[in-house]
Amino acid sequence: MDEVEVVVAHSERATLRVGDVFLKVDADQARMDVEVEVMSLAPVPTPKVLWRRPPVLALAALEGTTLGRLGGPSTGSSAAWAAAGAAIRKLHEAPLPPLPGRAGQSTAALAAKLDAECELLGTNGLLPADLVTRNRRVAEAALRPWTPAFTHGDLQIAHVFVDGDEVTGIIDWSEAGRGDALYDLATFTLGHEEHLADVLAGYGTDIDLDVIHAWWSLRSLLSVRWLVAHGFDPFAPGCEVDVLRSRA
Structure with a gap:
C-alpha cells in the first residue's frame, strides 16, 4: 500500500x-465549490477531478515537478519560468469567472486590513517597528485602481508544475476569482526576485514593477502573524520576513 504523505496541513x-x-x-464547502468550478473554467492545465465526497476532493497528480518553493532554491530553468509567465497571462486574459477571489479585495478594505495588521505587528513586537513602517510605505503602491482579471489568488511557485520547459498544470484554486492580475504575478515571484524578468518576458506586457514590489511587502505583512499561528516559519531564510528586509 502507498504511504500517506502530508503535503500541507493546518486548522483550515x-x-x-x-x-x-x-x-x-x-470543512468549508463553499471553498471547495469554488475550486471545482474555477478549475473547469481556467484556460490552463489543472488537475483532473477523480471524485468528490465532501469534505474530501480527490485529484489526479500532475506530471513534472514544481518550480520550487518559498525559502528554497528554484528547480526550473529560465525558459520554464517564462513558460509559467505565458500561462499566467493566458489565465488573466480569460473571461472573468462569476465570483470574486482572494486577489479581488477592494482597495479600501485592503488598506484597512493592512493598517490593522501593521498596528498588531508593532504592538506585539513580532517585527521591528521600523521594518513594518518602511514596508507599509512600500505597500502603498498596491492600493490603486485595477482592472479585474481571472486570477488564481494563491499562485505560489509550489502550485505550478512543469516538465522541462512546459507547464503541465496549476493546483490549489480555492482562492481564485476576479482580482488584481499583479497580485498573482507578485505571489508567484515572492522570494524569487531573480526570476521576475523571466516571468515578465513570458507574460509579454509592460508591468509596473513598483506595484509588484508593493505586493511583495503587502502580502508578507499580512501573512506573518497567520503563518506563525498556524505552525509555519516566516522567519526562515528566503521567506516572508527576508522579503520584508529586502524591500526595506
Missing part, C-alpha cells in the same frame, strides 16, 4: 498524497 484544511492521488480535506 489539509492536503494528503497517496500514490498518484491528492486528497484535499476542507
Whole structure:
C-alpha cells in the first residue's frame, strides 16, 4: 500500500498524497465549490477531478515537478519560468469567472486590513517597528485602481508544475476569482526576485514593477502573524520576513 504523505496541513484544511492521488480535506464547502468550478473554467492545465465526497476532493497528480518553493532554491530553468509567465497571462486574459477571489479585495478594505495588521505587528513586537513602517510605505503602491482579471489568488511557485520547459498544470484554486492580475504575478515571484524578468518576458506586457514590489511587502505583512499561528516559519531564510528586509 502507498504511504500517506502530508503535503500541507493546518486548522483550515489539509492536503494528503497517496500514490498518484491528492486528497484535499476542507470543512468549508463553499471553498471547495469554488475550486471545482474555477478549475473547469481556467484556460490552463489543472488537475483532473477523480471524485468528490465532501469534505474530501480527490485529484489526479500532475506530471513534472514544481518550480520550487518559498525559502528554497528554484528547480526550473529560465525558459520554464517564462513558460509559467505565458500561462499566467493566458489565465488573466480569460473571461472573468462569476465570483470574486482572494486577489479581488477592494482597495479600501485592503488598506484597512493592512493598517490593522501593521498596528498588531508593532504592538506585539513580532517585527521591528521600523521594518513594518518602511514596508507599509512600500505597500502603498498596491492600493490603486485595477482592472479585474481571472486570477488564481494563491499562485505560489509550489502550485505550478512543469516538465522541462512546459507547464503541465496549476493546483490549489480555492482562492481564485476576479482580482488584481499583479497580485498573482507578485505571489508567484515572492522570494524569487531573480526570476521576475523571466516571468515578465513570458507574460509579454509592460508591468509596473513598483506595484509588484508593493505586493511583495503587502502580502508578507499580512501573512506573518497567520503563518506563525498556524505552525509555519516566516522567519526562515528566503521567506516572508527576508522579503520584508529586502524591500526595506
